Amino acid sequence: MITYMHEAYIGKAIESVLGQKTNFQVELVVGEDASSDNTRGIIEDYVRRYPKRIRLIPKGPNVGPQQNFTRTFLACKGKYIAMLEGDDCWTVPHKLQKQVDFLENNPDYAVSAHNLSVINAAGKAINDLIRPEKIPTTYTLENLAIANVLLTASCIYRNTFTAGPNPTGLPDWFVHTKIGDYCLHMLAARHGKVMYFPDVMGAYRIHDGGIWTRQDDSGRVIMYFEAIYYLRKEFKGEVKQKLLKQLLDCLQMLSRMDAIRLDSFLLEYKTQMLDLIMEDYSLVMKQLLHSPQHLSTARYSWIKQIRYSGQRIINWYKHH
Structure with missing residues (x-):
C-alpha cells in the first residue's frame, strides 16, 4: 500500500485489509511518502495495535509516487503481492482468499484481477462498475499489450519479483515511469496468463488529490x-x-x-x-x-x- 496525503481515507483502506478472511498469513507493507497531514500518524497507530500484521517503511524525505511505489513493492517478500493505494479500499472479506485459491490451483496463471466500483471523496458511488461491458475472463500478454485493462486495487501477482528461486526485481527504468501498474501487469504476465473476475470486490476513489485525477x-x-x-x-x-x-x-x-x-x-x-x-x-x-x-x-x-x-x-x- 502506498499513500500520500490520505488522512481522510487511509483508515478505511487499512481496515479493508485487516478485515480479509484468509487461511494464510497476510502482511500489509505500507509506504507513506512524508505527508504533511496526519496520514503517517494514523498508520503508526495501526502499527502499534497490529505490530505483527502491518510493516511501515521507515520515515524519510518525500521521494515522489513512483519511487515510493518501487521501494514499497520491493519490500514485499510474500508468495503473492496484492496492491491497494491508500485512498482506495477492498469491499468484500473473501477477496484475497478467492484470488489466491485460483492462483494456487492454476499454476499457468501469474495474475488475478477483478472489477471495482467507483466512489467519490465521500465514499458515495459514482457509477456501478469500472468494467461494465462483457470482457473475457482470461487475458494473455498479447491481450494486455493492446491496452491497459486491469485495475491497481484489484491485482494480485504471483511474486516472481522479490521471492522464489530466481527473483527478477524490477527493471532500472521502472522508477522513472509514471504509470507503474500497467508496467507491472505486463512484467508479471511474462510468467503466465491473467484471470479476471467480474465480481466487484473493491472500490476506486476519485478525488481532487488523486495523481491521475489532477x-x-x-x-x-x-x-x-x-x-x-x-x-x-x-x-x-x-x-x-x-x-x-x-x-x-x-x-x-x-x-x-x-x-x-x-x-x-x-x-x-x-x-x-x-x-x-x-x-x-x-x-x-x-x-x-x-x-x-x-x-x-x-x-x-x-x-x-x-x-x-x-x-x-x-x-x-x-x-x-
Whole structure:
C-alpha cells in the first residue's frame, strides 16, 4: 500500500485489509511518502495495535509516487503481492482468499484481477462498475499489450519479483515511469496468463488529490506514452509491435486534443521519437502527419528535420 496525503481515507483502506478472511498469513507493507497531514500518524497507530500484521517503511524525505511505489513493492517478500493505494479500499472479506485459491490451483496463471466500483471523496458511488461491458475472463500478454485493462486495487501477482528461486526485481527504468501498474501487469504476465473476475470486490476513489485525477486529458496521454515507451524495451516480436501501435495511438490522440501541447511534446521527446522512427519510420511519420491542417510551423519544421535524420539513420543501418 502506498499513500500520500490520505488522512481522510487511509483508515478505511487499512481496515479493508485487516478485515480479509484468509487461511494464510497476510502482511500489509505500507509506504507513506512524508505527508504533511496526519496520514503517517494514523498508520503508526495501526502499527502499534497490529505490530505483527502491518510493516511501515521507515520515515524519510518525500521521494515522489513512483519511487515510493518501487521501494514499497520491493519490500514485499510474500508468495503473492496484492496492491491497494491508500485512498482506495477492498469491499468484500473473501477477496484475497478467492484470488489466491485460483492462483494456487492454476499454476499457468501469474495474475488475478477483478472489477471495482467507483466512489467519490465521500465514499458515495459514482457509477456501478469500472468494467461494465462483457470482457473475457482470461487475458494473455498479447491481450494486455493492446491496452491497459486491469485495475491497481484489484491485482494480485504471483511474486516472481522479490521471492522464489530466481527473483527478477524490477527493471532500472521502472522508477522513472509514471504509470507503474500497467508496467507491472505486463512484467508479471511474462510468467503466465491473467484471470479476471467480474465480481466487484473493491472500490476506486476519485478525488481532487488523486495523481491521475489532477491531470488533464493530454497530460494523461503523455504519462501513458512515457510508460509504454519504457515498457517496450522489455519485449520483442508481436508484443513489442502492439506496444509501438499504442505509442502511435498516443501521438494521434495528443494531436487531436491539443496541437500546441503536441508541439512542445515533440521538442521535449526528440530522442524517444527518433527511437520510434527507427522502429517503424513509415508508421510514425504517417501518425505525425495525419492532420496536416493542424500542423504548426514549428512542428512542420521539426518533422522535416526528423524525417531527414530518421531516414538517414535507417539507411545507415541498412548498409551496416
